[in-house]
Amino acid sequence: MNPALQIDTPMTRAETRASLSLAAIYMLRMLGMFLVLPVLSVFARELPDATPQLVGFAISAYGLTQAIFQIPFGLWSDRYGRKRLIVLGLLLFAAGSALAALSDSIYGIIAGRALQGAGAVAGVVMALVADLTREEHRTKAMALIGVSIGISFALSMVIGPVLSGWLGLHGLFWIITALAMLSIVVLYAVVPTPAVSRFHRDTEVRPASLKEVLANRELLRMDLGIFCLHLVLTATFVVLPLILRDTLQLQTAKHWHIYLPVFALALASMVPFVVLAEKRHKMKVVFVSFIGLVAVSNVGFAWLQHDFWSVFGLLYLFFTGFNLLEAMLPSLISKVAPLDLKGTAMGVYSTAQFLGAFVGGAGGGWVYGHYGIPYVFLFCAAVALLWFMVALGMKAPRGLSSLMVNVRGLTQDQASSLSRRLLQIPGVAEAVVLAEDGVAYLKIDKEKLDRMALNGLLQELAA
Template sequence: MTPVLEFDTPMTRAELRASLSLAAIYMLRMLGMFLILPVFAVLARDLPDATPFRVGLAISAYGLTQALFQIPFGLWSDRYGRKPVIAAGLVLFVLGSVVAALSDSILGIIAGRSLQGAGAVAAVVMALAADLTREEHRTKAMALIGISIGMSFAVSMVAGPVLSRWMGLQGLFWLISALATLSLVVLFAVVPNPPASRSHRDTQLRSASLARVLRDAELLRLDFGIFCLHLILTATFVVVPLIIKDRLHLPTEDHWHLYLPVFLIAILGMVPFVILAEKKRRMKPVFLAFVALVGLANLGFIGLGESFWGMFVLLTAFFTGFNLLEATLPSMISKIAPPDLKGTAMGVYSTAQFLGAFAGGAGAGWIYGHTGATAVFVYAAVVAFAWLAVAAFMQAPRHLSSLLVNVEGIGAAQSEALGQRLLAVPGVAEAVVVAEDGVAYLKVDRQLLDRERLKLAFASLGG
């Protein structure tokens, strides 16, 4: 049978159910991470043993444990199965949330947040999505999960302040516990059981390929970028809620009045630039401009004073830049990474992201405690401009998309010949056929791709 290409058929109902339910698990879990971000710095400072450093550490402690445990959880899922390992990680997340909810000290909350991060199942959720979807629809499943992450962040920034009025800090952690428990219900009641767990080079880290990924200067620039972006985000929100409360005199529960219009404008404002970057193929200049925008926004916070509208404009600029960069960076990883090493490249990238969040919270907390809010914004701006200097030397990303095709049963000799035929197809930039996986990993330029010749290249596998 000739392999089916992704532009031939839609996802099946089972694939759509798997993708949506796993996206829901991801969203419920990420809500638990982000709900406290817009309010924690204000609510936690009243705890008897709170210091600025400990508050920053409580915000970001999950990043360190998440970075440490995400690779072991991936390895354990290969050995013990996806669902049991995801369940174990979600139970850890629930326990961490309960520890934080029961704590009347900042140290207890730090312990709870650390335990939350130790349930590092993000990569395992991706692997289960790969088990439950055909290769030709894998990118669609990952896109749905990516959308859920963005939605959870936006919802958290608006809902966190509103919910804090009704339930306070402890109540927020109890709500997070309930959301994580609900994700366990979704896992066992809605997510289908995979027929088998397989290794997926496009979603899973392979230790044998780490050295190759870590030698790639272009990938390392992007890893440095996501480290900087999440450092800047976490550092900024160690002090921004305090400024809104203390200088602008806006009660914490009313901060959503600021965040809601800011997010709506920021999301709409980034759309034309995403089109310019992707459709008009101006990725590098748009990318560099928005890194600079994030740095300039932090410099603007330094001279803010007590201006509500100044904060509104600066937050809008900051989140326009953040949202675009957050969406663009994984896309660039996908474009640059070799087609059969995308999972390994994303594993290193995710580790850098979580370490950045930890460095941002802990670093900003220490700086704020010793020097004040102005120095935190200087810290974030310096990091942004250091990132800009590193990114300025990157190569303009090729506008390529990943395409996976199941070629199960192919032999080693056939795979080599097929790879050569695929590279001869107009629009195919890279092609790696792995007989062991039974998958052809392709990088294609969709504007130039000759779909009929691509089908003909696979036709010899029919029978």
């Protein structure tokens, strides 16, 4: 047996390199996915045969195929190899981008976006991160991935309009194609190849556990939450760029003039509430309140969309709520999910996220086509209100964090004994030790954890 002797050791250079390079790949891919979001509804409606509903499909078609292939790609990577599946997914993404770039009809854009989503490598990237990092550093590596997603979204809102003003929609899709190919270069030039790839319960879906995850009401609340959040986001961007251009008379290339300050203010404003939620253990109060904020901002958009400062203020409220909820939901999944089912729970969660994006684009386009822009926002407000009502019934999550420790080489009896001993350490709230995985899965209270006792137990096991 060769367990980790300390839980506070720094990441190795190899782990840091792997984490940063895979975060870069994730960021490049998500940047490619989001770049067209703030401009597609403006450009796509000028295409032959375009209707509001078809434009909605063009914006969100990737969500359906991403939801379909998200879990299978992860399972296939266990059999055929991580890097092979990532390359396949990136090639599909590049092919979809090129198809959209070459298309002069709305149907070609829809087909290209759907093909983009079919390259669903997010779960495979997470599994490769797990292959290349020790258990006790997995949370840090995943946090880097999370930061990369946030950066890619913010960058897309700012540079998407600028690039489209220079290059047009076709040029924007060619840039996205190049980003996908660059990701393949990074994968082979920078990302290490793992000595051994194996199944990781914290990052991968275990099909046999899907029934258990789907029966967990608290997890289903989170799944509904991310479904609703991305539904509202995508439906909003079916019509928001049209408001900025047609109502506020702001040229598409200058939409960043409103997105940049809004995002900066929203990110700054959410920080105190993150501290309140995590440090002061007010997670439920903050979470439910900000769902309400998203609902209120959409109600406001239904009536107050005719002058710059009203739109600016409502966008500020919306993105403050969106950014906070987007950050809190994965944390809530980690707190709620059974220790050995986090990967499966996250797989279902991601599938719900992409389904929400698809329904948001399709539904938002249909509502816009039949009833007009104000009713799209009322549709979003109704969805947010439904989520608000469901979230009111959630249990207040405990202020716990996840921790994994390498304990390979244990027998079943030793694993059971270690679970009991871990639970005796102050600050360890839950402990599951799986001999077949060689991992101890813990939920800890960071403020109460006796780190000396935990490190001492690990050193005793190593002796």
